[in-house]
Amino acid sequence: MIKLVVVELKKIFKKKSIYVIWGLMFGFCLLNNILYYRDYDDNGNYKYLELDNLKEEKLKLEEELLQYNKDNQNEVTMYITIKTKLDILKLKENFSNSSWQYHKVNTYLYDIIYQINYYQYIEKNIDELTKKKEEYQVVLNKLNENNYKYFLNMEIKKNVDIQNELKKQYLNENDDKIKLDLQEQIKNNELTLKILNYRLNNDIKEDNSYLNLALESYQENYKTVKYFEELGDIKSYQDKFDYQEALSEVKISQYIVENKLNINKQNNLSFQLRTIVEDYEIFIVMLVLIVSGVIICDEFRDGTIKLLLIKPYSRGRILLSKYFTSIIVVLISILLLIAMQLIIGGIIFGLESLNIPVVVYDFDKAKLVEYSVFQYMIIRIGARMPFLLMLITISIFLGVIFSSTIISITMPLIFYMFSSTILNLASQYKLEIMKYLVNFNWNLQDYLFGRLPANSFINFRFSIIILLGYFIVLWTVTYIIFKKKDIKNI
Amino acid sequence: MSNNIVLECNNIWKKIGHHVIVNDVSLLLRQGDILGFIGPNGAGKTTTIKLMLGLQFFNGGSVKIGGYDLRKDFVSAISNVGAIIENPDLYMYMSGYENLKICTKLYGLSEDRILEVAKLVGLENRIHDKVKKYSLGMRQRLGIAQAIIHRPKVLILDEPMNGLDPEGIKDLKVLLEKLASEENMAILVSSHILSELENFCNRICILVKGKIVQDLKIDEIKEKLANLNYILEVNRIDLHEILYHFEVIDENHIKINTTKDKLANILKTLLLNDVDIYEIKKEVNSLEDVFLKVTKDISND
Numbered sequence: 001m002i003k004l005v006v007v008e009l010k011k012i013f014k015k016k017s018i019y020v021i022w023g024l025m026f027g028f029c030l031l032n033n034i035l036y037y038r039d040y041d042d043n044g045n046y047k048y049l050e051l052d053n054l055k056e057e058k059l060k061l062e063e064e065l066l067q068y069n070k071d072n073q074n075e076v077t078m079y080i081t082i083k084t085k086l087d088i089l090k091l092k093e094n095f096s097n098s099s100w101q102y103h104k105v106n107t108y109l110y111d112i113i114y115q116i117n118y119y120q121y122i123e124k125n126i127d128e129l130t131k132k133k134e135e136y137q138v139v140l141n142k143l144n145e146n147n148y149k150y151f152l153n154m155e156i157k158k159n160v161d162i163q164n165e166l167k168k169q170y171l172n173e174n175d176d177k178i179k180l181d182l183q184e185q186i187k188n189n190e191l192t193l194k195i196l197n198y199r200l201n202n203d204i205k206e207d208n209s210y211l212n213l214a215l216e217s218y219q220e221n222y223k224t225v226k227y228f229e230e231l232g233d234i235k236s237y238q239d240k241f242d243y244q245e246a247l248s249e250v251k252i253s254q255y256i257v258e259n260k261l262n263i264n265k266q267n268n269l270s271f272q273l274r275t276i277v278e279d280y281e282i283f284i285v286m287l288v289l290i291v292s293g294v295i296i297c298d299e300f301r302d303g304t305i306k307l308l309l310i311k312p313y314s315r316g317r318i319l320l321s322k323y324f325t326s327i328i329v330v331l332i333s334i335l336l337l338i339a340m341q342l343i344i345g346g347i348i349f350g351l352e353s354l355n356i357p358v359v360v361y362d363f364d365k366a367k368l369v370e371y372s373v374f375q376y377m378i379i380r381i382g383a384r385m386p387f388l389l390m391l392i393t394i395s396i397f398l399g400v401i402f403s404s405t406i407i408s409i410t411m412p413l414i415f416y417m418f419s420s421t422i423l424n425l426a427s428q429y430k431l432e433i434m435k436y437l438v439n440f441n442w443n444l445q446d447y448l449f450g451r452l453p454a455n456s457f458i459n460f461r462f463s464i465i466i467l468l469g470y471f472i473v474l475w476t477v478t479y480i481i482f483k484k485k486d487i488k489n490i
Numbered sequence: 491m492s493n494n495i496v497l498e499c500n501n502i503w504k505k506i507g508h509h510v511i512v513n514d515v516s517l518l519l520r521q522g523d524i525l526g527f528i529g530p531n532g533a534g535k536t537t538t539i540k541l542m543l544g545l546q547f548f549n550g551g552s553v554k555i556g557g558y559d560l561r562k563d564f565v566s567a568i569s570n571v572g573a574i575i576e577n578p579d580l581y582m583y584m585s586g587y588e589n590l591k592i593c594t595k596l597y598g599l600s601e602d603r604i605l606e607v608a609k610l611v612g613l614e615n616r617i618h619d620k621v622k623k624y625s626l627g628m629r630q631r632l633g634i635a636q637a638i639i640h641r642p643k644v645l646i647l648d649e650p651m652n653g654l655d656p657e658g659i660k661d662l663k664v665l666l667e668k669l670a671s672e673e674n675m676a677i678l679v680s681s682h683i684l685s686e687l688e689n690f691c692n693r694i695c696i697l698v699k700g701k702i703v704q705d706l707k708i709d710e711i712k713e714k715l716a717n718l719n720y721i722l723e724v725n726r727i728d729l730h731e732i733l734y735h736f737e738v739i740d741e742n743h744i745k746i747n748t749t750k751d752k753l754a755n756i757l758k759t760l761l762l763n764d765v766d767i768y769e770i771k772k773e774v775n776s777l778e779d780v781f782l783k784v785t786k787d788i789s790n791d
Contacts, residue, residue: 003595003596004596007592007595007596010588010591010592011581011584011592014581014584015583016583302579302581303575303577303579304579304580304581305579306543306545306575306576306579307579307593307636308596309543309544309545310543310544310568310571310573310575311568311596311597312565312566312568312569312596312597313565313596314564314565484547486540486545486546486547487545487546489536489537489540
């Protein structure tokens with residue numbers, strides 16, 4: 001058996017096609033890493049995106065501004081609205097698009113600038129204008145000084161006032177319904193205040209920093225979680241799913257903020273490694289299909305299968321050796337891919353990120369679990385293996401039945417590529433019968449860490465049964481056909 | 491093994507749809523035998539060979555190789571055979587050496603054997619070249635090397651002379667005779683051209699429409715083939731007083747069926763009777779003629 005596998009491997013590694021795919025894989029990996037390094041920020045966003053948009057938007061507004069006459073009574077309101085927007089954009093240009101000022105200019109200065117323009121073009125009130133301009137200068141100075149705390153204190157004060165007001169209203173209100181509504185508002189405001197104070201104490205600005213993003217995500221998802229938890233029993237599947245998502249987000253954001261550890265930084269080696277097999281899956285899929293094409297179909301086509309069949313091995317063993325060979329090639333390719341990523345990513349990003357843990361919320365254990373990058377990667381690859389094994393099985397099955405390279409390569413490829421379309425259609429039109437399709441069940445990654453799958457029709461046990469069923473049926477048919485196959489005369 | 495029988499084919503038959511491809515074929519091969527397996531195209535030679543090797547499955551009968559039943563103990567039976575079926579099955583993208591290495595690996599032999607067989611078939615100088623670059627004759631020889639690498643008791647070659655030049659055919663015959671006599675292999679060679687096989691096989695089996703029509707020792711064959719047709723171009727054809735058996739083809743040609751020895755006498759007689767002879771042509775005894783002859787003999791019996 002081992003001898004057979006060794007011989008099969010020898011055949012494959014003598015073929016050029018496998019090296020071509022590996023070469024492509026390397027090139028793609030290199031390109032991907034360079035792009036991530038050069039053009040993407042920590043959060044996986046394209047660095048120059050907003051800057052480009054800003055320029056475009058400015059040009060558009062300038063053009064629009066020309067259409068309105070500031071001396072015309074009817075058009076002047078429109079004129080100042082556009083002018084205010086333009087002024088804000090011009091201010092924005094002074095700040096980096098990742099800074100908090102960039103994001104907050106609009107919030108803090110829109111009203112003031114609008115009023116300045118108002119007094120300048122509509123009311124023409126010099127006193128008010130100078131007053132507003134002074135006010136504008138104060139705010140602008142604070143922005144330029146990078147004095148985030150000034151604005152934060154302002155917002156806290158505002159929110160405290162609102163809170164007091166709401167509480168007063170609540171005490172005076174008699175209608176239960178309105179009372180409930182007020183209670184809700186008070187709670188939300190409390191959360192906002194809590195977050196604002198947290199920002200003040202920990203100096204977290206509203207910029208593009210990971211801490212801010214985590215905090216924002218926490219605030220957003222915390223509301224969702226609380227909403228569902230107060231509801232008590234969650235009935236709809238979609239709600240359950242959303243609740244899970246939100247809960248996981250809350251826990252992970254909390255972890256990031258508390259530990260001040262950017263675990264989801266994207267432009268580093270760790271992030272590239274986590275989902276490596278999914279990212280480069282098309283190459284692995286192509287390899288699977290090429291390998292079974294070479295060791296099954298080509299052998300039938302060239303007649304070399306006869307050479308193998310008159311050797312002292314049973315047909316069952318020969319078939320099994322071909323299956324194992326495919327698996328070995330896939331594993332070698334995955335290892336190679338990881339090695340490529342480690343080398344390329346190591347050179348481009350450095351290796352430090354490998355120490356950052358991967359944190360996931362495990363719904364079964366109901367707590368956060370820390371994994372090392374490699375542990376996490378192996379778990380994901382393991383959960384993806386049934387898919388790859390299934391694909392190998394299907395392509396060997398087709399190869400043995402049709403003995404045609406074209407069919408056994410293209411058919412699984414088409415099936416694979418349209419797999420997600422089929423899934424979407426099925427869930428859109430609630431076609432429950434589709435749950436018996438293998439591609440509905442072959443991605444066990446959906447079930448990792450106690451998560452619910454995107455589709456309500458299936459669950460973990462069902463998927464395992466379906467997968468096993470397909471394996472058994474396909475293998476039995478393949479085995480019988482291969483065993484009974486007459487090698488046709490050329 | 492009794493009486494050195496290494497391959498025994500008992501009444502095998504194969505049906506595809508309603509069509510019987512191989513009909514009740516029995517064959518015996520002893521050590522040192524070279525059996526010529528003759529039949530026209532489509533007679534079922536390749537199918538019979540594939541049935542004997544387990545590449546296709548017979549509907550009835552049995553095959554024993556080296557004393558092992560092919561169906562019951564495939565692995566033991568098949569390890570006694572080396573074969574080329576249709577064409578040599580070679581991996582074109584590998585070198586000759588690598589192709590042979592695959593075989594040594596699968597049979598669990600040492601790599602020394604590769605150069606040994608390469609030398610035996612005369613490929614030692616080109617063994618590291620890619621098979622793609624080989625000529626047809628070299629591929630055929632590599633195929634034989636593959637087939638004999640494990641010193642099988644039975645060697646089965648399906649149309650090995652196809653596409654070989656006369657010298658290649660001669661070399662192949664020498665090699666096969668050597669294998670039969672020195673290594674004591676039993677060899678089965680199939681062909682659709684009888685003349686290729688007649689002077690080195692010691693037995694001939696004729697297969698027509700999936701049925702063995704005649705299984706003959708070479709002496710018997712020689713006897714059967716002794717009578718030949720000669721076509722003579724002559725100046726007149728009214729020769730009834732001079733010759734007993736002849737056939738008129740046209741005004742200037744007659745056909746005589748006779749043996750080599752008797753031909754001289756006939757020619758002498760003709761010349762003595764003032765018949766001018768312009769040309770003598772030997773009509774090649776085609777396989778079909780032999781079949782006709784053989785089948786005619788059978789019906790006459």
